Amino acid sequence: MSDLSPNSTINQLQGVRFIGSGSAVPAKILTNAELSQMVDTSDEWIASRTGIRQRFIATKGEDSLTSLAVKAGQQAIAAAGITPTDLDLIILATSTTDDLFGTAGKVQGLLGADRAVAFDLSAACSGFVFGLVTASQFIRSGTYRNILLIGADLLSRWVDWSDRRTCILFGDGAGAVVLQASEQDNLLGFELRSDGKGNNLLNLGYNEDKSTYDPITMNGQEVYRFAVRSVPEVIEKALYRANLQTADLDWLILHQANQRIIDAVQTRLKIDADKAVSNMSKHGNTSAASIPLALDEWVRAGKIKPNDAIAIAGFGAGLSWGAAVFRWA
Structure with missing residues (x-):
């Protein structure tokens, strides 16, 4: 149970520790070969341009944003060694909420986190980074x-x-982490950016005539140029605030948008390729879930170890982008 009362003053400054992670994906897998039966494409064409071989797709009636978020949250809570009633706050970073009034409250109820405040945060593919800084x-x-x-x-x-x-x-998917107050601050630095002038490059817009949302539209070439130009800059800013160099990093976890973007950013920052985490081939682009999904996979595989220095960066619609540097646990 928290030993900080809700009325704790701003003078009681705390550090941040990362004490548990979790993830969840639907059961259904859609391969590139299966996609080639739906549209004019092929496994070779998709993989060579994106690095993707398959993706997990929610099944109607079986999967929901809520169910995946709850599963990921339960794993993270268990890994952290706490109970749901120990939680003070739940932040759900998403752009595809089950309910336009918000889904975090339902997640809170299903988790049994009766003491926790809960709210949604929308920053598209940057959502996890923005949520981390907010938390x-x-x-x-x-x-x-x-x-x-x-x-x-x-x-x-x-x-x-x-x-x-x-x-x-x-x-589709969900990933989660538990953050806890600590005497030691393991969130070492961050940088957040927005540029509304690029809003038209990636959209999921409301259609007033149809009273619903239109499908996703994207200018892929311009998004690529934006990412490879802007992401290295915010990572360098975050590293500067953390008083670290790229050589000090153990891992680089970028939003899993395209393997070409991951490779370009890693090369520009002169980070060893084996430090650049990628699970693109299995998951594709899962938006706000992509960074915590990859983080949890590497933690559970024993690759990420306590005190490892990790840089994460999200980028996407808005336009929004940001980076954070932290030590695990």
Whole structure:
């Protein structure tokens, strides 16, 4: 149970520790070969341009954003060695909420986190990074002790399955971490950015005539140029604030949008290729879920170890982008 009261003052500054992770994906797998039966494409064409071989797709009636977020949250809570009633706050980073009024409250109820405040945060593919920075401020101010941060998206709901430019990219999933107040601060530095002038490059917009949302549209070439130009800059800013160099990093976990982007950013930063985490081939682009999904996979595989220095960076619609540097656990 938290030993910080809800009325803790801002003078009680705390550090941030990362004490548990979790993830969840639907059971259904959609391979490139199966996609080639739906649109004019092939496994070789998709893999050579994106690095993707398959993706997990939510099944109607079986999967929901809520169910995946709850599963990922339960894993993270168990890994952290706490109980749901120890949580003070739940932040759900998503752009594909089950309910336009918000899904975090339902996740809170299903987890049994009766003491926790819960809210949704929408920053598209940057959502997990923005959520991490938001959560850290509640801890550093002394307001909350234990926070569950979930990144989850079901972009398959909003894909035009006849558009081979976009339908090949996206998958569904959820990832989560538990952050806890600590005497030692393991969130070492961050940088967040937004540029609304690029909003038209990646959209999931409301259609007033149809009273629903149109499928995802994207200018892939411009998004690529934006990412390879802007992401290295925010990582370098975050490293500067962390008083670290790229050589000090053990891992680089970028939003899993395209293997070419991961390779380009890793090369520009002169980071060893084996430090650049990628699970693109299995998951595709899962938006706000992609960073915590990859993080949890590497933690559970024993690759990420306590005190490892990790840089993460998200980028996407908005336009929004950001980076954070932290030590695990």
